[in-house]
Amino acid sequence: MARDLVRLSDVAKAAGVSQGTASNVFSRPDLVRPEVRERVHQTARDLGYAGPDPRGRLLRAGKSNAIGVATAEPLSYFFEDPFARVLMQGISEACDARGAGLALVSARNSERLAWNIQSALVDGFVLLCIENGEKLVELTRERQLPFVALALGKPDDTISAIGVDDYAGAQMAARHLAQLGHRRFGILGLELDDAHEGPVGSAAIAAATYSTSRDRAYGYFEELALYGIDRETIPIYETRSTAESVRRGLDYILTAGERPTAILAMSDRVAMFALEILAERGLSVPEDISIVGFDGVPEAATVNPPLTTVVQPIAEIGRRAVKTILEHDGGVHRESLPLELLVRNSTAGPSARS
Amino acid sequence: MARDLVRLSDVAKAAGVSQGTASNVFSRPDLVRPEVRERVHQTARDLGYAGPDPRGRLLRAGKSNAIGVATAEPLSYFFEDPFARVLMQGISEACDARGAGLALVSARNSERLAWNIQSALVDGFVLLCIENGEKLVELTRERQLPFVALALGKPDDTISAIGVDDYAGAQMAARHLAQLGHRRFGILGLELDDAHEGPVGSAAIAAATYSTSRDRAYGYFEELALYGIDRETIPIYETRSTAESVRRGLDYILTAGERPTAILAMSDRVAMFALEILAERGLSVPEDISIVGFDGVPEAATVNPPLTTVVQPIAEIGRRAVKTILEHDGGVHRESLPLELLVRNSTAGPSARS
DNA sequence: GCGTATGCTTGAACCGATTCAAGCGGTCAT
DNA sequence: ATGACCGCTTGAATCGGTTCAAGCATACGC
Structure with missing residues (x-):
C-alpha cells in the first residue's frame, strides 16, 4: 500500500534521535548505545520502515558494487549461446567470490543500447564484443567507468582487453x-x-x-x-x-x-x-x-x-575480466x-x- | 585519470546557464534553445563531462528501470541449469521488449543474500524459489518492492506467484x-x-x-x-x-x-x-x-x-513474471x-x- | 501603445541516505 | 579540583541530478 512513505529521517524524528544516529543504527550499529539502537529499531518496525534505501546510499557512497556485462546481442544471448554461458559462469563465479552484483546490459537497437549503457548502475563493464564491438567500446568509454573488452575486433592499445x-x-x-x-x-x-x-x-x-x-x-x-x-x-x-x-x-x-x-x-x-x-x-x-x-x-x-x-x-577469461575491473582500477590492462x-x-x- | 570530477553543475557554471537548463540539455533537449543547447554540449565536451550520472537521476526519479532475479543458488546457476536458462530467456525477452534492465541477485550464504537483496538497485524482484524459498520471500518482502515468486514451496495467498x-x-x-x-x-x-x-x-x-x-x-x-x-x-x-x-x-x-x-x-x-x-x-x-x-x-x-x-x-512463466512486476504494480497476482x-x-x- | 500569448530560463526544493567535525556529559588520573 | 579523555550524539554538508512554479523577454494582435 503506502509505498516508500517512510524514510530514515521519519524514523529518526519519531524515535527522537538525529538522522545521523538513525543512520548509524543501520549501517554501524556498534557506534550506537544498545538502548537507543533498540528504540530506533522498534520505531522503524512500528512505522514499517523498509530499511535504508539503496538509492540514497548509492549516491553518497558512489559505488554500486555491481559490474555490468554488455553486448550488442539481445539479452537472451547470455543464456543461449554456449560460449557466452561458459564465460558468464566464470564471471559470476568471480562476482560471487567478491560479493559483487551482476547486471546484464544489452539491446538490439543501438539507441537503446546507448541508453542502457549510460544508465546502468554499475562500477564497471565487461564488454562482449561479438558484433558491433567498436560501437560498444565507444559508448562505454563515454561513461568513464573502468571496462575491459573481450574478443575485441580491432586491437586498440588504449583500452583494457583480455583475449x-x-x-x-x-x-x-x-x-x-x-x-x-x-x-x-x-x-x-x-x-x-x-x-x-x-x-x-x-x-x-x-x-x-x-x-x-x-x-x-x-x-x-x-x-x-x-x-x-x-x-x-x-x-x-x-x-x-x-x-x-x-x-x-x-x-x-x-x-x-x-x-x-x-x-x-x-x-x-x-x-x-x-x-x-x-x-x-x-x-x-x-x-x-x-x-x-x-x-x-x-x-x-x-x-x-x-x-x-x-x-x-573461457571461464578463466571471465574471471580475469572481473578481477581486472575490480582491482586494476587505474590503467590499461591487456592480457592474452x-x-x-x-x-x-x-x-x-x-x-x-x- | 581525473575520475568523476566534473558534474552537471560544473558544466552549467562553465557554460553560464543554470543547472536546470543544463539538465534539460541532456534530458529534454527540445526545451532548450538550439544555440544554448549547443553551447552547453560544447562546454561539456571541453570539460570531459561523462553525461548525467545515473546515480543522481535514480535518486530523483525513484525508478532504476531494472528488475532483479533472485535465488538462493550461486550466481552461476542462471547459466548452468536447463530450467533456469529457459526461464531466463523468457525473462530477458520481456525485459528487452520493455527496455528494462536485468540484475542477477544471489549468494550462497544467507547473510550475503540478505545484503544483496537489500542493496539491489531494482524496481522489483522475480524470485526463483528452488531451495530456501521462504527465506527468500521473507527477505524480499522486507524490501517492500513488488515481487513475484516462481515455483514457491508453500502456497501463501498474500504474495504474488506464478506457477x-x-x-x-x-x-x-x-x-x-x-x-x-x-x-x-x-x-x-x-x-x-x-x-x-x-x-x-x-x-x-x-x-x-x-x-x-x-x-x-x-x-x-x-x-x-x-x-x-x-x-x-x-x-x-x-x-x-x-x-x-x-x-x-x-x-x-x-x-x-x-x-x-x-x-x-x-x-x-x-x-x-x-x-x-x-x-x-x-x-x-x-x-x-x-x-x-x-x-x-x-x-x-x-x-x-x-x-x-x-x-x-517455462519461458512463458518468465515473461509473465516480468509483466506482473512491471504492470500489476499494486496487488497480489496469482496465476497458474x-x-x-x-x-x-x-x-x-x-x-x-x- | 497596451495587453497577452509564447518560449526559454532560473532558482530552489527535493530525492534518501552517509559522514564527519564538533559538542556534550561523564569518568578517570593526578 | 582540574584537565584529559572517552563514548555517544548532533547538525550540517554532501552526493548528482530532476522538476516545477515563477520570471523574463520577445513577439504578436488590435
Whole structure:
C-alpha cells in the first residue's frame, strides 16, 4: 500500500534521535548505545520502515558494487549461446567470490543500447564484443567507468582487453591436420566485417574489421605454408554462424575445387553445424573428411563425433575480466591467455577413398 | 585519470546557464534553445563531462528501470541449469521488449543474500524459489518492492506467484503410463523438505514443506488410484537432484518390491540421470522400463531415448513474471499456467519380459 | 501603445541516505 | 579540583541530478 512513505529521517524524528544516529543504527550499529539502537529499531518496525534505501546510499557512497556485462546481442544471448554461458559462469563465479552484483546490459537497437549503457548502475563493464564491438567500446568509454573488452575486433592499445592468441591457436589446428597428412583444406570463417557472408579472398581478409577472424585465417595460412600449401588454393567462406549460412559455406568449400579432406572451422558453433550438414549428405567424419573447431565449448564434447578443437580458457577469461575491473582500477590492462588443442574424434588422416 | 570530477553543475557554471537548463540539455533537449543547447554540449565536451550520472537521476526519479532475479543458488546457476536458462530467456525477452534492465541477485550464504537483496538497485524482484524459498520471500518482502515468486514451496495467498498445476501435470503423467498398461510404479521425487533424502511414506509427503513435490505426488497417487493401484504399494524416494542421489533412489525403487515397469520422475533432470544409470545397468528404456519426466527442458528432447515428459511453459512463466512486476504494480497476482504431456520415446507398454 | 500569448530560463526544493567535525556529559588520573 | 579523555550524539554538508512554479523577454494582435 503506502509505498516508500517512510524514510530514515521519519524514523529518526519519531524515535527522537538525529538522522545521523538513525543512520548509524543501520549501517554501524556498534557506534550506537544498545538502548537507543533498540528504540530506533522498534520505531522503524512500528512505522514499517523498509530499511535504508539503496538509492540514497548509492549516491553518497558512489559505488554500486555491481559490474555490468554488455553486448550488442539481445539479452537472451547470455543464456543461449554456449560460449557466452561458459564465460558468464566464470564471471559470476568471480562476482560471487567478491560479493559483487551482476547486471546484464544489452539491446538490439543501438539507441537503446546507448541508453542502457549510460544508465546502468554499475562500477564497471565487461564488454562482449561479438558484433558491433567498436560501437560498444565507444559508448562505454563515454561513461568513464573502468571496462575491459573481450574478443575485441580491432586491437586498440588504449583500452583494457583480455583475449587469446588467435594466430597461434589457428596454427595448432592447421598443424594438427597437416601432420595427419591432409593437404587439401577448406575454411569456414567467421565474420570479417559486419553483415557480410560469402567466399572471400586474401584481400578481404587483410581488410577485415574483426581481428579475430583475420588472425585465425593468417594462423591457418602461415602454418599450412610450411607444408607447401598455397593460401590462394584454399577456399574460404565467411559464414554468419547460422545453420543456413554454414550450409552455403559447405556447398562452396566442397565444390570450389577438388574436394578438401579437412575443414578448418573458426568456431565450434560453425563446426557443429557443419557436422550435422555433412551427416545429412552422407559424408562421414572423420573418415571422409576431418574437421577442427575453435573455442572449446562444452557441447563440442558431446556431438557426434566429438569435436577436435582449439580450446579457449573461457571461464578463466571471465574471471580475469572481473578481477581486472575490480582491482586494476587505474590503467590499461591487456592480457592474452593460452590456447590448447584438444584432439577428439572429428579428425583423422585422409583415407584412401578421399 | 581525473575520475568523476566534473558534474552537471560544473558544466552549467562553465557554460553560464543554470543547472536546470543544463539538465534539460541532456534530458529534454527540445526545451532548450538550439544555440544554448549547443553551447552547453560544447562546454561539456571541453570539460570531459561523462553525461548525467545515473546515480543522481535514480535518486530523483525513484525508478532504476531494472528488475532483479533472485535465488538462493550461486550466481552461476542462471547459466548452468536447463530450467533456469529457459526461464531466463523468457525473462530477458520481456525485459528487452520493455527496455528494462536485468540484475542477477544471489549468494550462497544467507547473510550475503540478505545484503544483496537489500542493496539491489531494482524496481522489483522475480524470485526463483528452488531451495530456501521462504527465506527468500521473507527477505524480499522486507524490501517492500513488488515481487513475484516462481515455483514457491508453500502456497501463501498474500504474495504474488506464478506457477503450474503440479497436481494435474502429475495426473497426466500417471494416466499416460496407466493407459499404456503399467501397473507397477516407482517414484523418483524431489525435495519435500530442505536437506533430506531417502525413501518416504505418505506421512512425510503430507507434511512436506514444498508443495511442488507434494502436489506432484498426490497427482500421481490419485490418478493411479483410479486404476486400482494402492499408493502404499508404490515405492517413492526423495532425491536431491544429483546423479548419486538418483542412483540411490533407483536402487531403492527397483528392489523395494517386485520391479516396477514404469518410473515417475518429478523432474527431467532426475529422469535424465535415471536414464543414464538404467543404461549402465543394462536396462533398456522403454523396453524394460518406462520413464516419464517433468518440466520439459530442451535437453529432454536430445537424450537417448528422448524423454516423455510433462512440459511446463517455462519461458512463458518468465515473461509473465516480468509483466506482473512491471504492470500489476499494486496487488497480489496469482496465476497458474497449463501443463502438457509430451510423449516421446521413453515410454511404451510393459513388455512380456517385465 | 497596451495587453497577452509564447518560449526559454532560473532558482530552489527535493530525492534518501552517509559522514564527519564538533559538542556534550561523564569518568578517570593526578 | 582540574584537565584529559572517552563514548555517544548532533547538525550540517554532501552526493548528482530532476522538476516545477515563477520570471523574463520577445513577439504578436488590435
